Amino acid sequence: xxxxxxxxxxxxxxxxxxxxxxxxxxxxxxxxxxxxxxxxxxxxxxxxxxxxxxxxxxxxxxxxxxxxxxxxxxxxxxxxxxxxxxxxxxxxxxxxxxxxxxxxxxxxxxxxxxxxxxx
Numbered sequence: 001x002x003x004x005x006x007x008x009x010x011x012x013x014x015x016x017x018x019x020x021x022x023x024x025x026x027x028x029x030x031x032x033x034x035x036x037x038x039x040x041x042x043x044x045x046x047x048x049x050x051x052x053x054x055x056x057x058x059x060x061x062x063x064x065x066x067x068x069x070x071x072x073x074x075x076x077x078x079x080x081x082x083x084x085x086x087x088x089x090x091x092x093x094x095x096x097x098x099x100x101x102x103x104x105x106x107x108x109x110x111x112x113x114x115x116x117x118x119x
Contacts, residue, residue, distance in 0.1 A: 003061075003068065003103060014101060017056045019070070024055030025098040027072050027110075032085035034075045037113035040106060067104035070097065074110060078117040084109045 003014040024036050035049035036058030050058050060071040072093055076085050090108045097105045 003063075003101060005103075016061050019061045019097065019101070020056035020059035022096055022100050023059045023061075023070055023072055023093045023108075024050075026093045027059075027074055027089050028084065030088045030092050032077050032080035032082075032091060034077050034116045034118065037073045037075050039071070039073045039111070039113075044052065064106060069104035069107040069109070070105055071090060071109045073113050075114045075116055076112055078115050082115075086112070 001017065002016060005012040005014070008077045027033055027094065028035055036055055038050060038054075038057045039060060047116075058072075062069050070093065072089065076082055089110045093110075094105055094108045097103070
């Protein structure tokens, strides 16, 4: 799925990998987030942290009727208030995506794949 925009100068096609990079970078800069995890990790019970080049495995973007929806899969730090971390991740990801692409991202769903102690 790609985001298509039409301008007076032509057509712009934004790949899902770019959306994943922007959303992943926004999520990992939030306090309490250790990193992104693969979205299939919940079934494997293993939450390995993804490298920056693999953010598209931890972010899923889909088109809805009147906008776009993004799912972000993260690993949080042990000892932080998870609800506050998730709220901040939602706000930061939505802001960065709307600012970067000028499109309406209706939902930013955040899933916790694991909790890790920071050493």
